[in-house]
Amino acid sequence: MAEDSIIETRDLTKEFSGFTAVSGVNLRIRRNTIHALIGPNGAGKTTCFNLITGFLRPTRGQVLYDGRDITALPPAEVARLGMVRSFQISAVFGKLSVLDNVIVALQRKHGLSFQFWRPSSVLNVFIAQAQSLIDDVGLSDYAGIPAGELSYGRKRALEIATTLALDPPMILLDEPMAGMGAEDTSKITDLIRTVAKNRTILMVEHNLSVVADLSDTITVLEGGQVLAEGPYDQVSTNPAVIDAYMGGAHG
Amino acid sequence: MQLSRQTLFTLALLLIGLVLPHFVYPVFLMKGLCFALFASAFDLLLGHVGLLSFGHAMFFGFAGYVTAHAAREWALSPELSILLGVLTATLLGLVTGWLAIRRQGIYFAMVTLALAQMMYFVAVEAPFTHGEDGIQGVPRGLLFGLIPLNDPLAIYYTVLAIFVLGLALIHRVVQSPFGQVLKAIRDNEPRAISLGYRVDQYKLLAFVLSAGISGLAGSVKALVFQLASLTDVHWHASGEVVLMTLLGGGGTLFGPTLGAFVVVIIQNSLAEAGSWVTIIQGAIFVLCVLAFRRGIVGTLSPWFAKIGIKV
Numbered sequence: 110m111a112e113d114s115i116i117e118t119r120d121l122t123k124e125f126s127g128f129t130a131v132s133g134v135n136l137r138i139r140r141n142t143i144h145a146l147i148g149p150n151g152a153g154k155t156t157c158f159n160l161i162t163g164f165l166r167p168t169r170g171q172v173l174y175d176g177r178d179i180t181a182l183p184p185a186e187v188a189r190l191g192m193v194r195s196f197q198i199s200a201v202f203g204k205l206s207v208l209d210n211v212i213v214a215l216q217r218k219h220g221l222s223f224q225f226w227r228p229s230s231v232l233n234v235f236i237a238q239a240q241s242l243i244d245d246v247g248l249s250d251y252a253g254i255p256a257g258e259l260s261y262g263r264k265r266a267l268e269i270a271t272t273l274a275l276d277p278p279m280i281l282l283d284e285p286m287a288g289m290g291a292e293d294t295s296k297i298t299d300l301i302r303t304v305a306k307n308r309t310i311l312m313v314e315h316n317l318s319v320v321a322d323l324s325d326t327i328t329v330l331e332g333g334q335v336l337a338e339g340p341y342d343q344v345s346t347n348p349a350v351i352d353a354y355m356g357g358a359h360g
Numbered sequence: 361m362q363l364s365r366q367t368l369f370t371l372a373l374l375l376i377g378l379v380l381p382h383f384v385y386p387v388f389l390m391k392g393l394c395f396a397l398f399a400s401a402f403d404l405l406l407g408h409v410g411l412l413s414f415g416h417a418m419f420f421g422f423a424g425y426v427t428a429h430a431a432r433e434w435a436l437s438p439e440l441s442i443l444l445g446v447l448t449a450t451l452l453g454l455v456t457g458w459l460a461i462r463r464q465g466i467y468f469a470m471v472t473l474a475l476a477q478m479m480y481f482v483a484v485e486a487p488f489t490h491g492e493d494g495i496q497g498v499p500r501g502l503l504f505g506l507i508p509l510n511d512p513l514a515i516y517y518t519v520l521a522i523f524v525l526g527l528a529l530i531h532r533v534v535q536s537p538f539g540q541v542l543k544a545i546r547d548n549e550p551r552a553i554s555l556g557y558r559v560d561q562y563k564l565l566a567f568v569l570s571a572g573i574s575g576l577a578g579s580v581k582a583l584v585f586q587l588a589s590l591t592d593v594h595w596h597a598s599g600e601v602v603l604m605t606l607l608g609g610g611g612t613l614f615g616p617t618l619g620a621f622v623v624v625i626i627q628n629s630l631a632e633a634g635s636w637v638t639i640i641q642g643a644i645f646v647l648c649v650l651a652f653r654r655g656i657v658g659t660l661s662p663w664f665a666k667i668g669i670k671v
């Protein structure tokens with residue numbers, strides 16, 4: 110079982126000046142599955158993301174990726190191991206065009222990113238690949254537009270295209286569908302299902318029908334602690350979960 | 361052959377640069393060009409990486425000292441003297457950048473200011489800078505053993521050529537694979553990190569390039585005025601370059617240049633006003649920031665973009 114998991118956290122704990130945001134969380138994310146992290150606002154989901162991807166240091170506990178301890182690794186190095194995250198607040202490069210957003214991700218692995226003496230036209234070799242990634246997320250008509258001018262839903266789609274440009278084995282998505290209409294939500298749901306074929310996805314999502322639809326495993330977080338874990342049917346019938354979460358604010 | 365509007369526009373500017381010394385006092389123009397190059401180098405950090413350095417005078421001023429010393433005391437050729445000045449600024453940029461880039465926002469500005477103040481005291485105390493007097497009577501010499509820089513037009517065209525090459529280099533850096541990463545970092549640093557970019561390394565390289573080109577501007581200025589003095593390492597100079605850049609428009613191709621000329625013209629025309637210069641300059645700055653939030657060129661750039669010209 111253990112070798113089957115791509116991410117494992119052990120007693121993961123984060124305190125912010127006395128306040129415990131994440132408390133003794135033991136997660137095990139199995140390879141090539143979609144794992145959802147749900148829970149009310151303030152449950153500690155984003156903090157968990159930050160701890161796993163190196164953007165925050167835990168007060169206590171460990172993060173293992175592919176069996177390797179990455180607890181102390183800087184976030185850029187975590188990304189280089191193949192674990193790429195999105196942010197709760199959509200993260201695009203606002204003044205770059207949609208196409209250039211994706212190209213920035215594509216060029217990283219090609220060792221030309223320090224070449225300040227060459228014209229940016231050397232990046233033209235990536236245009237075809239970037240265009241096809243943009244097509245996949247339904248942004249074909251927006252390639253030349255500055256990313257900052259896209260609607261919220263399209264920014265989220267662009268983020269996914271940019272993430273996919275790195276072809277990472279592990280993707281973390283923080284509320285990818287928040288603020289999207291029904292149409293965009295179903296598009297992104299399909300997209301996530303497609304890209305998850307040979308990848309592992311850990312996602313925070315409030316839309317429970319999306320969660321039910323996509324995820325193999327669900328972890329419910331509340332007050333920084335794991336309340337329940339398992340497949341949707343099991344978790345959704347758990348009385349503690351119904352009580353604390355599903356019957357509550359997000360019902 | 362069909363020339364693009366961008367090319368025509370650039371050629372027109374160049375033409376103005378070529379004929380202007382026949383109508384305007386060349387030393388004044390060269391002063392403008394030196395500050396224009398300095399401001400453009402500074403804007404490589406502010407406009408394209410989003411880093412506000414408040415210590416850039418140390419690169420500008422120290423490069424000037426080294427060039428002046430090399431030309432006067434060691435009797436080196438102007439090109440070698442300039443090269444030594446640029447190298448000094450580049451090394452200084454490496455150390456300063458290494459210490460400062462880990463800090464964010466205002467802390468970054470404070471670290472650069474603190475280090476620049478330290479270098480200012482070095483300039484006050486070190487014997488080779490001659491304290492309050494500065495290094496005076498710097499010989500301009502023969503460029504490449506051929507061009508007598510004492511000739512007003514010869515030195516003017518040399519300075520213009522250096523300015524054009526410097527600006528072209530900056531433009532290339534901005535429009536390079538590296539420049540794309542810089543803009544990504546400016547727009548959203550956490551996202552750039554999450555894509556696996558070691559952003560500190562990119563910021564450091566940008567800082568070093570900016571420091572080196574600032575040094576080039578300072579070295580040239582020392583030869584033009586045949587003087588290296590405390591004025592150019594003082595924090596006033598660090599502030600002035602911020603002013604020039606914001607006035608003209610950060611993150612644009614020609615904004616810092618325009619801003620530099622505006623400031624130099626104001627200073628020149630108000631030379632008799634004494635200490636009022638600072639106050640008037642401050643007032644103009646406040647007015648401009650209120651009227652053109654994105655600087656003069658930044659405000660005009662959408663209009664130019666409509667006719668196919670990137671400014």
Ligand SMILES: Nc1ncnc2c1ncn2[C@@H]1O[C@H](COP(=O)(O)OP(=O)(O)O)[C@@H](O)[C@H]1O
Pocket residue numbers: 125130148149150151152153154155156157
């Ligand atoms: N940098 C921080 N400093 C202090 N408190 C924080 C910080 N980040 C998050 N918190 C707190 O930790 C708790 C969990 O936050 P978060 O992980 O963002 O929750 P979620 O993503 O589940 O809504 C919240 O109470 C939040 O206020």
Ligand SMILES: [Mg+2]
Pocket residue numbers: 154155156197
């Ligand atoms: Mg959150």
